[in-house]
Amino acid sequence: MIIGVPKETFPGERRVALIPAVLPQLAKAQMQVLLERSAGTAAGFADAEYEQKGARIAATRRDVFDQAGAIAQVRTPGANLATGRDDIALLSPGKVIVGLAEPLVELDTVRTLAERRVTSFALELMPRITRAQSMDVLSSMASIAGYKAVILAAGAVPRLMPMMMTAAGTLTPANVFVIGAGVAGLQAIATARRLGARVSAYDVRPAVKEQVQSLGAKFIELPLETGAAEDKGGYAKAQDETFYRRQREMMLQAVAESHVVITTALIPGRKAPVLVTADMVRGMMPGSVVIDLAAERGGNCELTRADEAVVENGVTILGPTNLPATVPYHASQMYARNMTAFLLHIVQANEVKFDMSDEITVETLVTKGGEVVHPRLRQMMGLEPAATKA
Numbered sequence: 001m002i003i004g005v006p007k008e009t010f011p012g013e014r015r016v017a018l019i020p021a022v023l024p025q026l027a028k029a030q031m032q033v034l035l036e037r038s039a040g041t042a043a044g045f046a047d048a049e050y051e052q053k054g055a056r057i058a059a060t061r062r063d064v065f066d067q068a069g070a071i072a073q074v075r076t077p078g079a080n081l082a083t084g085r086d087d088i089a090l091l092s093p094g095k096v097i098v099g100l101a102e103p104l105v106e107l108d109t110v111r112t113l114a115e116r117r118v119t120s121f122a123l124e125l126m127p128r129i130t131r132a133q134s135m136d137v138l139s140s141m142a143s144i145a146g147y148k149a150v151i152l153a154a155g156a157v158p159r160l161m162p163m164m165m166t167a168a169g170t171l172t173p174a175n176v177f178v179i180g181a182g183v184a185g186l187q188a189i190a191t192a193r194r195l196g197a198r199v200s201a202y203d204v205r206p207a208v209k210e211q212v213q214s215l216g217a218k219f220i221e222l223p224l225e226t227g228a229a230e231d232k233g234g235y236a237k238a239q240d241e242t243f244y245r246r247q248r249e250m251m252l253q254a255v256a257e258s259h260v261v262i263t264t265a266l267i268p269g270r271k272a273p274v275l276v277t278a279d280m281v282r283g284m285m286p287g288s289v290v291i292d293l294a295a296e297r298g299g300n301c302e303l304t305r306a307d308e309a310v311v312e313n314g315v316t317i318l319g320p321t322n323l324p325a326t327v328p329y330h331a332s333q334m335y336a337r338n339m340t341a342f343l344l345h346i347v348q349a350n351e352v353k354f355d356m357s358d359e360i361t362v363e364t365l366v367t368k369g370g371e372v373v374h375p376r377l378r379q380m381m382g383l384e385p386a387a388t389k390a
Contacts, residue, residue, distance in 0.1 A: 001031050001350050003343065004068025006061055007039040009083040010075045014042035014328035015335060017072040017099060022340040023053035030350050031343065032056070036064045043328035065090035070352065072339055073099035074332075076120065078109035093117035096352055098342065100124055100137065103366050103377055104269030110377060114367040119352070123342065124268075125374070127363045134341040135360070139183045140334040141324045146187030146264065148323040149291040150176070153260040154195060156316055158287045162196020173198045177254050178217070179275055179300065180264035181208040184293055188262045189217045200254060204247075222250045244273050248280065256283045263300035264293045272297035278312065286314030295319030 003026065005018050016039050018026075023033055033055040037047060047057050058064045065071065065087070077084030078101040088109075091097065094117060101122035103110050113120050123137045133139075153176070154161055163173040176192040178185045181203035189212060192199045199217035203209075209219040255261055255276060261284075266272055272294035281290065281303055292304040303310050304319040311317075324331040345360060346352050354368065355361050366374045373386055 001070060001347055001352075002034050002068045003031050004034050004036075004058075004064040004071045005039050005055075006036045006064050006071065006073060006087070008042075008074050008080075009086075010080040011082055012322060012325055013075060013080075014325045015074045015332045016040040016043045016045060016328075017074050017332075017336065017339055019043070019045050019332050019336040020049040020053040020055070021333070022336050023050070023055055025340055026343065027054050029344055029347060031347060034058050034064055034068050036061050040332070043332040045329075045332070062090060065095070066092075068095075070096035070098060070343070070347070072343070073097065074335060075099060076101045076122075077113070078102045078106040078122075081106070081109075084109075088112060088116065091116055091118045095119070097121070098123065098339065101366065103374065104380070107377070107381060110366060110372055111381075114370060114372050117370045119368045120366045121342075121346070121364045122366050122374075123338070123364060125364050125366070126342075127359050129359060132360050135338050135345065137335055137338045140338055141331065142183040142264075143187045144327060144331050144334070145293055145323040146184035146189075146262075147191045148320075148326060149184070149188050149262050149264075149293055150191040150195065150260075152318060152320065152323075153192075153262065153289050153291050156289045156318065157260055159259060161192070174259040175200070175257055176260040176262065177201070177220075177258035178262045178264065179203075179251070180266075181205075181212050182264060182266075184264040185262070186211060186215065188264065189215045192260075192262075193217065197260070200258075202251065202254070220251070220254050222247060244275065248275060248277055251275070252280055252283065255280045256285075258288065259285065260289050260291070261301075262291045262293065265300050266294050266297055270297070272300050274300060274302050276301040278302045281315050281317065282313045284313075284315045288315045290315065290317040292317060292319045293323075296321040 035050050035055050076097050076099040077088050096119045098121045103122045126132050126136050161174045164171040174197045176197040176199045178188050178201040181201050189199050193216045201212045201217050202220040212219040290301050292299045292301045294300040295304050295306040303317050306319050306321050
């Protein structure tokens with residue numbers, strides 16, 4: 001089977017879906033890579049490197065879509081509203097496309113792909129089970145975002161992160177408060193600790209306390225009663241507004257005492273909960289910084305504006321939306337390994353196998369044979385369950 005790798009066209013996207021190092025693994029499984037010219041250049045991978053590993057370089061983007069049986073992308077059309085519509089026109093019936101797709105929020109694109117009889121897999125729907133860890137692109141990219149958030153903060157805050165004993169006296173460490181201790185949050189904690197900051201963290205899931213403490217950070221405990229703190233996939237579940245209001249009230253002091261606040265709270269398919277209000281920001285010390293990793297979903301901070309710097313009462317709020325693309329070499333390396341593991345899982349004997357008894361396939365398969373097949377998406381669209389559909 002030919003796997004096509006087109007150049008990413010989303011503004012500012014510098015990652016590539018496959019890198020030269022993974023091509024031998026794919027070749028052993030009878031998969032050949034057809035690359036659009038310069039698809040990996042922005043990430044630091046030259047066409048010649050791909051050719052040395054057995055890839056072919058296509059003359060045009062259309063050739064990639066025409067000749068490949070499956071297309072591997074970082075951002076498929078649903079996650080690339082700016083220019084992804086052009087790619088939909090290149091997808092013929094029966095074509096397979098794999099990558100990030102934003103299916104829970106871009107239902108119109110899901111419908112369009114179904115109407116064109118395109119088979120699509122959304123990697124952000126990967127179940128969080130042991131067998132799927134090697135395919136978990138969200139965790140890979142979240143770890144990069146957590147790391148970069150701290151680096152951004154260190155560059156923006158007008159003080160040093162570590163305690164330093166100098167001839168001019170002792171400098172106290174910066175106080176960093178991380179809200180949300182998922183993959184991004186834990187990486188942010190670890191990075192801030194490596195830079196010498198004094199770190200505290202909070203998460204609605206009490207079970208992560210031990211992980212936070214193992215990284216040398218203080219876990220902030222708030223006496224709040226919640227419903228189920230996480231869903232079956234391990235993601236934090238949305239709470240009601242009364243909970244979030246009380247949570248904000250109880251976090252007020254921790255935010256006010258922090259020089260850096262990093263927020264990472266995201267609910268799949270939902271608007272991000274507001275955890276840091278404008279009043280909380282105004283209560284922070286001048287020169288403090290908020291890095292909002294939920295900016296793409298509206299932000300955890302009330303004042304966040306996506307990909308802009310907002311200054312309120314001397315506090316800077318940054319809302320970056322695509323931090324992995326700022327370190328494209330390693331982000332592509334991680335993404336490509338996840339993508340390769342997934343392709344090796346679904347492609348057998350030179351064709352895509354649809355094992356509907358396999359949780360990985362069922363949870364990631366979005367459209368096939370002219371229909372939306374994912375159970376959750378069918379429910380969101382008001383469609384009958386596939387098993388009972390007439």
